[in-house]
Each structure stands twice: as structure tokens, then as C-alpha cells.
Amino acid sequence: MKKRKHLFQSLVLISALALALTGCSSSSSETNTGAQDTKKSVELLNVSYDPTRELYEEFNKDFIKKWKDETGQDVTIKQSHGGSGKQGRAVIDGLEADVVTLALAYDIDEIAQARGLLNKDWQTEFENNSTPYTSTIVFLVRKGNPKGIKNWDDLTKDDVSVITPNPKTSGGARWNYLAAWAYAEKLYKNDEAKIKEFMKALYSNVEVLDSGARGATTTFVERNIGDVLIAWENEAYLSLHELGDEFDIITPSLSILAEPPVAIVDKIVDKKGTREVAEAYLKHLYSDSGQEIAAKNYYRPRNEKILAKYQEQFPKLELVSIDDFGGWAEAQAKHFKDGGTFDEIYVPQ
Amino acid sequence: MEQSTFIQQVAPEKNNTVTKSAALQEPRFVRYTLIFIALAFLAFFIVLPLVSIFTTAFQKGVDVYVAAITHPDALAAIKLTLTVVAVAVPLNAIFGVMAAWALTKFNFKGKNLLLTIVDLPFAVSPVIAGVVFILLFGSQGLFGDWLFEHDIKIVFALPGIVLATVFVTLPFVARELIPLMQTQGTSEEEASISLGANGFKTFWHVTLPNIKWGLLYGLILCNARAIGEFGAVSVVSGHIRGMTNTMPLHIEILYNEYQFAAAFAVASLMSVIAIITLIVKDIIAWKSKSV
Numbered sequence: 001m002k003k004r005k006h007l008f009q010s011l012v013l014i015s016a017l018a019l020a021l022t023g024c025s026s027s028s029s030e031t032n033t034g035a036q037d038t039k040k041s042v043e044l045l046n047v048s049y050d051p052t053r054e055l056y057e058e059f060n061k062d063f064i065k066k067w068k069d070e071t072g073q074d075v076t077i078k079q080s081h082g083g084s085g086k087q088g089r090a091v092i093d094g095l096e097a098d099v100v101t102l103a104l105a106y107d108i109d110e111i112a113q114a115r116g117l118l119n120k121d122w123q124t125e126f127e128n129n130s131t132p133y134t135s136t137i138v139f140l141v142r143k144g145n146p147k148g149i150k151n152w153d154d155l156t157k158d159d160v161s162v163i164t165p166n167p168k169t170s171g172g173a174r175w176n177y178l179a180a181w182a183y184a185e186k187l188y189k190n191d192e193a194k195i196k197e198f199m200k201a202l203y204s205n206v207e208v209l210d211s212g213a214r215g216a217t218t219t220f221v222e223r224n225i226g227d228v229l230i231a232w233e234n235e236a237y238l239s240l241h242e243l244g245d246e247f248d249i250i251t252p253s254l255s256i257l258a259e260p261p262v263a264i265v266d267k268i269v270d271k272k273g274t275r276e277v278a279e280a281y282l283k284h285l286y287s288d289s290g291q292e293i294a295a296k297n298y299y300r301p302r303n304e305k306i307l308a309k310y311q312e313q314f315p316k317l318e319l320v321s322i323d324d325f326g327g328w329a330e331a332q333a334k335h336f337k338d339g340g341t342f343d344e345i346y347v348p349q
Numbered sequence: 350m351e352q353s354t355f356i357q358q359v360a361p362e363k364n365n366t367v368t369k370s371a372a373l374q375e376p377r378f379v380r381y382t383l384i385f386i387a388l389a390f391l392a393f394f395i396v397l398p399l400v401s402i403f404t405t406a407f408q409k410g411v412d413v414y415v416a417a418i419t420h421p422d423a424l425a426a427i428k429l430t431l432t433v434v435a436v437a438v439p440l441n442a443i444f445g446v447m448a449a450w451a452l453t454k455f456n457f458k459g460k461n462l463l464l465t466i467v468d469l470p471f472a473v474s475p476v477i478a479g480v481v482f483i484l485l486f487g488s489q490g491l492f493g494d495w496l497f498e499h500d501i502k503i504v505f506a507l508p509g510i511v512l513a514t515v516f517v518t519l520p521f522v523a524r525e526l527i528p529l530m531q532t533q534g535t536s537e538e539e540a541s542i543s544l545g546a547n548g549f550k551t552f553w554h555v556t557l558p559n560i561k562w563g564l565l566y567g568l569i570l571c572n573a574r575a576i577g578e579f580g581a582v583s584v585v586s587g588h589i590r591g592m593t594n595t596m597p598l599h600i601e602i603l604y605n606e607y608q609f610a611a612a613f614a615v616a617s618l619m620s621v622i623a624i625i626t627l628i629v630k631d632i633i634a635w636k637s638k639s640v
Contacts, residue, residue, distance in 0.1 A: 045589060053606055080588045081602075093487035094497070095505040095587040115488060214605045242607045271500070 041074035042277050047097035049084035049171055049260065050214035051235040055297040056101070062293060063284050067277065075277055083212030084171030091117070091265065098269050098278045101262045103171025103213075105129070106328035108263050115267075122263045131259040132285035133299035136319060137172075137179040139250040140220065140229040140236040147227045151252045152183040155228060156201035163208055163226035165216040167336050171260070172213035174336060176230040179256040181335070182320040186254060200345040209348075221247070232258065234298035237313070241298075257319040402620055405613040417603075417611035418618055425591040426599035426615070430576055432507065433595065437514040437575045442568055445522025450556065452523075453530035454538060464527075470519045478516045479584025482509055505587030510595065513581035518571045525567030526560055533559055562637030566630065573626045577619065 048056060060077040067075045080087065080095065084103035091097050092114045102108055105123060112118045123130045141149050147160050155162050165173040180202055181195065188194035207226050210216040213235055220229035221239050228250075229236070236249050262282050269275040284290045291301040295310045307314065325331040335341045375383075407414055417423060448467055452460060470478065484490050486503035496503060503509045537559070541551040557564075579597040586593045594602065596619055603612035 050605075078589045078592055080590070082588055090505065090587055093483050093489060093504065094493065094502070095589075096502070218605060 041076065042274055043076045043078065044098045044274060044278060044281060045078045045080065045096060046099050046101055046281075047080045047087050047091055047095060048101040049087060049103040050081055050212045051172070051217075051232050051238070052101060052260075053079070053081050053214075054238065055234075055294065055299065058297065059285070059290060059293050062289055063281055066284060066289075067280065073277075077281070081214075083165070083169045083215075085169045086211070096268050096272070097265050098272065098274050099262060099264055099282055101260065103258075103260045104174060104328060105259070105261050105322075106174075106332050107171060108261060109328060111265070117265050117267045118263055119266060123261060125264070126262065126282060127286060128302050129259060130261040130263060131302070132262060132282075132290065133260070133294040133301055135233045135258045135260065135299055136255045136317070137175050137230060137252075137258060138233045138236050138255065139252065140217075140231050140239060140247050141227065141250055143246050143248060145248050145250065149228050149250055152180050152202075152254075153187070153198075155180070155205060155230075156198060157205075160205055160228060161207045161226045162202065162205045162228055162230065163210075163216050163220045164206055164230040165210045165213055167342055169211045170213055170216075172232050172235070172258075173216075174331075175232075175256055175258045177335065177342065178322070178325060178331060179252075179254075179320075180230075181341075182256060182324065183252065183254050196341065196345055199341070200347075203346045233300070233314070237298035251315050251317055254318045254320065257321045259322065399620060402613050402616050405609060406617040407610075408613075409610040413610050414614045417608075417614035420611070422591045422594070423599060423611075423615055426594050426596045427618075429507070429510070429592075429594070430596045433511050433514050434572060434575045436511045437518055438568055438572050440515055441518055441522050441571050442564065444519065445526060445567060445571075446557075446560075446564065448523040449526035449530050449560075450552070452527055454535050454556075467520050467523050470516055471524075475513075475517050475578065475580030476584060479513050479581040482512050482516075482585050486512075504585045505589070505593060507593070509585035510582050510593065513585045514575050514578050517578050517581050518574045521571035521574065522564065522567035525563050525570070529560055529563040530556075562633055565633050566637070569626055569630045569633065573623060576622060 046056060046060075056077075056079055060079070064075055064077065067073060080090075080097070082090070084107050087095075088100070088102060088107035088110050091100060091111050100108055100111065108118070108122060109120075112120050112122060119125075126132070139149055139155075141147065147154070147157075149155065149160065154160065164176045167173040167177045177199075181199060184195040184198040188198070208216070208219045210219055213232060216229060217231060217235055217239055220226050221243055229239075231239075233249075236247075240247055240249060262285065264275065264278050264282065266275075269278045285294070286302070288303065288306070291303040291306045295301045295306050295313070298313065300314050301307050301310070322328055322331060325334075333340070418427075448463070451457075452464055452467075483504055486492055486496060486509065488494070488497055492503075503512070537555050538551050541555045542548075546554070577597060578595075579601075582595055583598060583601075586595070586598055588594060588598060588602070590602070596615060600612050600615050600619070603609075603615065
């Protein structure tokens with residue numbers, strides 16, 4: 001009698017296993033048929049960086065509706081977010097993105113270079129360097145600005161604790177770094193030794209070096225660490241909007257024009273047959289409603305009229321651009337490659 | 350850990366005889382201080398966080414809670430997690446039984462090496478486990494070109510997540526069974542064989558009933574880890590919402606989107622699963638003792 005019971009239990013185990021295996025194979029065949037049936041509906045994967053979550057959530061809804069109205073086709077858009085460098089890496093490693101909307105051109109260049117998934121001159125495909133919206137780098141401080149932070153040099157003071165992500169993994173962090181560098185460059189009239197000293201003083205004040213911009217914001221906003229967060233303007237506004245009256249935004253005298261570009265991943269869209277909808281998707285970012293959504297999510301729109309409408313939100317300041325650093329390839333080689341200036345000035349605590 | 354549970358099963362009888370001896374009794378205040386410290390420690394590190402998970406989850410009301418766990422992305426995450434468990438746990442059962450059987454009932458060269466390799470996933474960081482699969486199956490990896498040509502997705506899709514989970518949970522069943530089967534020895538099997546049963550029959554009617562409870566116990570630990578695994582899965586997931594986010598990854602996303610109530614709602618669901626798992630584990634531990 002007892003033996004029978006044991007037998008029964010073993011059988012249960014085996015049947016559970018069989019069930020699991022068949023369940024697995026049937027679900028995979030389901031996804032296969034879904035992919036082939038492109039006429040009925042189509043799916044895009046947008047691999048993006050950290051702070052664009054809210055922007056694309058709103059934008060995707062708008063585009064889905066527009067595409068349905070114009071073509072009658074249903075489109076679903078899948079999103080993936082993370083540090084820009086990390087996301088670029090994932091696409092290189094096989095994450096099949098139809099479009100990439102990353103924090104800086106360099107990360108898309110890397111994808112083009114590593115696997116030839118897209119043309120090297122991808123940045124000429126859409127207007128304005130394929131950058132439908134821009135942003136800049138500002139400071140988020142605690143309410144009332146208790147440390148009296150006004151400009152970049154205040155961040156080098158001994159009693160100030162700074163939060164910024166790691167430029168090796170985060171696109172936003174690289175803009176932060178270059179903005180600070182540009183300020184020091186102007187202050188010390190290109191004296192590189194002094195600039196490095198300035199950067200060293202600033203980064204020795206960094207308390208937590210997160211891997212992505214959103215992680216850094218969480219550290220500052222949620223975990224209450226640090227006196228100042230160096231952040232995307234849009235990210236700073238979002239924190240203000242989401243979490244109310246605990247913070248102030250400080251715009252420094254000089255910052256950098258951050259251009260987060262967009263691109264179609266040619267080889268993937270050709271393989272999946274999604275080029276047409278992917279192109280329409282990115283073009284829609286330049287349309288009036290796309291620009292309006294960008295502005296509403298605190299990105300500076302390219303469209304002058306819409307920018308003027310939101311001018312209160314976007315104070316004018318002196319902006320250097322990545323071209324002042326000789327473009328991303330040069331900036332990356334000089335500052336962020338192994339043994340670059342960041343490795344020189346940053347000493348982990 | 351496996352050994353300690355084994356000791357636990359033997360320990361109670363011993364304790365009963367020991368505590369009666371007054372010479373070995375600690376002064377009352379020492380005992381109470383120790384108990385108090387242990388309880389305070391547990392309260393601070395386990396009960397308090399657990400309570401805060403549930404209070405935060407319901408902070409914005411039951412509506413927000415229900416909306417959070419019935420959101421399509423959340424449901425997709427739950428479904429994905431369960432699918433991963435449904436594949437990883439049976440695979441581990443098969444492997445674990447085979448490995449433990451080979452390691453305890455037979456003598457062969459390289460036995461110790463195999464024992465060490467079985468333990469490897471415990472020693473290696475989960476992140477490395479994830480990166481290894483990227484190196485193998487990523488498009489720049491060993492099999493990358495071939496996989497791309499044949500349109501087979503491993504990493505950043507379900508197979509990769511399953512692989513990473515299997516890797517991380519590999520030792521659970523084997524590690525649970527090895528000490529058990531070692532103490533049981535081979536005499537029953539020898540008897541069975543000498544009475545004319547073949548290898549399979551012996552395994553089915555002698556070995557399997559003997560290790561039943563240990564096996565279930567190992568499976569439950571394996572199950573808990575498979576549900577909760579974050580590091581390795583995070584590396585191979587690609588973080589596509591509604592597709593390749595498991596429950597722990599979904600919680601991280603919600604948290605980073607300032608949706609704290611929703612994040613903790615999903616977290617509370619996972620805590621409930623964990624608590625149920627522990628209860629089932631205790632029942633099994635108790636049953637296995639009484640059998």
C-alpha cells in the first residue's frame with residue numbers, strides 16, 4: 001500500500017514536468033505565429049535610456065492612435081529603459097530593437113560600429129542631427145537651497161555632497177561631466193592642469209556614483225542623499241512634478257546642449273519587416289503633437305513655436321555643444337575611455 | 350544550509366536531555382537577554398521591513414493595489430515568472446536527482462571534482478552567470494551569428510531567462526539530496542539488486558521513496574530562488590516591458606518610476622508567495638520527520 005503511494009507521488013512529479021515542457025513549447029510557437037502575422041498588427045521595440053519613460057509612455061499612445069487612424073493597422077510598442085551605455089550594449093549583444101532613442105550619439109555610433117546594425121551616417125537620416133528634442137544639464141537642490149548652490153564652482157566646495165551617475169555607464173553622466181568641464185575650461189581659460197584640479201575637487205564630492213540617471217535621481221530624491229543632483233533638465237522637472245515642493249531647480253550660468261538622438265536599426269527592421277512603421281514612429285516625434293508631448297515632458301522641443309509656448313519652463317542660458325569637444329568620438333576617447341581624464345580625476349572612495 | 354537542517358532534525362531529542370541538567374543551565378537573565386536580542390534583531394531586520402511592504406502597498410488604497418497587480422505589464426511579469434519556474438524547477442529536479450545518485454551511490458574518479466562543480470553556482474555571483482550567457486548566446490558571442498541567421502532568440506528572451514535561472518538554482522536539489530543519500534548508504538539498493546531488480550526498478554521502488562521528502566524540500570528552495578532571482582535575470586532580460594520583465598525586475602521598474610505603492614503591491618505578492626513557500630517547507634520538514 002505504501003509503495004503505491006510513493007509511486008503515485010513520483011508520477012505526479014513526472015506529469016508536472018511533462019506539462020511544464022509542453023506548456024513551454026506551445027507558448028513559444030504562439031509567439032512565432034504572432035510575428036509572422038504582420039498585416040494584422042505590428043510590434044515595435046523602442047530601446048531607450050532612463051529618463052524617457054514618461055515621455056514615451058505618452059508619445060506611444062499618441063502614435064498608436066495616429067497609425068491606426070491612417071493605416072487601420074494596430075501597432076504595439078514595447079519599451080525597454082536603462083542607462084544609455086548599458087542599453088546600447090544590450091542592442092549590440094542581441095536585444096532586437098527596431099528603434100533606439102538613446103542619451104547620446106556615441107552609444108548609437110557604437111552599435112553601428114560593433115555590428116553594422118545601422119549605417120554609419122545614421123545621424124543624417126532625420127532632421128536636426130536626428131535629435132527631435134534636446135535638453136540641458138541643471139542642478140536639483142533641496143528646498144530653499146540651504147547650501148547656496150548657484151553655479152558649477154559651488155559643487156567643488158568641501159561641504160557640498162554631489163550626486164551624479166557614472167559616466168562609464170550613463171549617457172546623462174557624460175553630459176554632466178562635459179558640462180562641468182566646459183565651465184572649468186572657460187573659468188581657467190583652457191589651462192588643462194587647473195581644469196583637472198577643478199574636476200577632481202568636484203568628483204571627490206560625489207557621494208554615490210549610480211549606473212544610470214534614474215538611479216541617481218532615486219538616490220537623491222528617495223534616499224535623501226546629497227545636497228545637489230546634477231541632472232537632465234527634464235529629469236529635474238519630473239522630480240519636482242512627481243514629488244512636489246521638496247526641491248528647487250538651479251540653472252547654472254553655462255551648460256551643455258544635450259542632444260539625445262533617435263535612429264532606426266536597419267538590419268533589425270529589415271529582418272522583421274517593420275521599417276515603414278519605425279520610420280513613421282520617429283518622424284512623428286518631429287510633428288506638432290510629438291513636439292508638444294516632448295515639451296510637456298520637459299524636453300526642449302526643436303520646433304520654435306512650441307518652444308516659445310513653453311519658454312517659462314526653459315530659461316535661456318549659455319550652451320556649449322558636443323562639437324566644441326570635437327564630437328562624441330573625440331570626447332569619448334579623451335575623457336571616458338580607460339585611462340581618459342575621468343579615470344585620472346576620479347578616485348573611488 | 351542543508352547540513353544545518355539535517356542537524357535540526359536530530360537535535361531536539363538531544364536538547365531535551367541536556368536542558369534538564371542544572372549545571373549546564375545559564376542564569377535566567379543571560380537567557381532572557383539573549384532571547385530579547387534575537388527577537389529584537391528579527392523584528393528590526395525581518396518583521397519591520399515585511400510590515401512596511403504591506404503598509405506601503407496599501408498606502409493609496411485597495412484600488413491602487415488591485416490596479417497595480419492587474420496591470421497588463423504586472424500580469425505579464427507574473428506569467429513570465431511562473432513560466433520560468435515551471436521549466437527551471439523540473440529541470441533541476443532531474444539534474445539534482447541524477448547528480449546526487451551518481452555522487453553517492455557510485456565510486457568513480459573525479460567524484461570530488463564533480464561535487465565542487467555542482468556547488469559552483471553558489472559561489473559565483475549571479476551577475477557573472479548572466480554575463481556568461483550573453484557571451485555564449487549574445488550576437489557577438491560564440492553562437493551569435495548562427496542564432497541571428499536562424500532567427501533564434503536566446504538572450505533578451507524567455508530561453509535566456511530560463512537558462513540563467515537554471516544556472517543559479519542548479520545546486521539546490523543536488524545539495525539537499527547528497528547528505529541524505531550519503532547517510533542512507535547503498536545497502537537497500539544492494540539488497541534490491543541482489544533480489545533480482547534491475548537498476549531502474551531499484552531507483553524507482555527503493556531510492557526515490559527514500560529521498561522523497563528531501564527532494565521536495567530541495568524543490569521548494571529551488572522554487573523560491575527561481576521566483577526571486579534578480580541579478581542573473583536582469584543581465585539577460587533586456588527589460589522589455591510586458592515581455593521579458595520578471596516580477597523582481599518589474600518591481601524595480603515601478604520603483605524607479607515613482608510608483609511606490611504599485612511597486613510594493615507587486616512586492617507584497619512576492620512576499621505572500623515566499624511566506625506560503627515557507628509554510629509548505631515547514632509542513633514538509635515536519636512530515637519527513639514523522640514518516
